[in-house]
Amino acid sequence: MDDSEEDQRLPHHREPKEFIPLDKLSELGILSWRLNADDWENDENLKKIREARGYSYMDICDVCPEKLPNYEAKIKNFFEEHLHTDEEIRYCLEGSGYFDVRDQNDKWIRIAVKKGGMIVLPAGMYHRFTLDTDNYIKVSLTFSLFPLWVLVFLTV
Ligand SMILES: CSCCC(=O)/C(O)=C/O
Numbered sequence: 776m777d778d779s780e781e782d783q784r785l786p787h788h789r790e791p792k793e794f795i796p797l798d799k800l801s802e803l804g805i806l807s808w809r810l811n812a813d814d815w816e817n818d819e820n821l822k823k824i825r826e827a828r829g830y831s832y833m834d835i836c837d838v839c840p841e842k843l844p845n846y847e848a849k850i851k852n853f854f855e856e857h858l859h860t861d862e863e864i865r866y867c868l869e870g871s872g873y874f875d876v877r878d879q880n881d882k883w884i885r886i887a888v889k890k891g892g893m894i895v896l897p898a899g900m901y902h903r904f905t906l907d908t909d910n911y912i913k914v915s916l917t918f919s920l921f922p923l924w925v926l927v928f929l930t931v
């Protein structure tokens with residue numbers, strides 16, 4: 776990413792643009808798949824991933840003012856660098872957004888996630904999330920065990 780203070784929703788490409796191969800993300804412990812979001816409830820590939828990795832629970836979240844309680848506060852929190860004690864498993868069902876993670880030199884890497892993209896950030900990895908200029912994403916939040924924080928996340 777660049778170092779500009781411009782709107783967080785902009786791409787923030789370096790000049791000239793630098794693209795990072797997916798295997799560089801794998802070196803950081805990040806997993807990703809491209810799946811069929813149009814038929815995610817019957818997608819055998821998603822089922823195989825969930826069974827292989829023990830992903831038992833999922834919730835759907837529309838990140839938009841009309842459906843996400845305390846939208847502005849949540850959008851701000853998402854972009855505050857943070858970590859989770861569990862993996863962060865997010866599957867983009869509609870829309871798009873950016874997950875930012877730090878590389879081995881502590882520089883931000885911006886990961887664009889679009890419909891059909893599933894990403895797993897390892898437990899304990901510092902990251903942040905922002906919508907892009909299209910201002911909408913619908914994600915499934917997946918969990919190995921049902922974390923109580925999700926009740927807080929989805930209800931306050
Ligand atoms: C679009 S995923 C919702 C944000 C979230 O759950 C998180 O932890 C971002 O880092």
Ligand SMILES: [Fe+2]
Pocket residue numbers: 857858859863902903
């Ligand atoms: Fe997170």
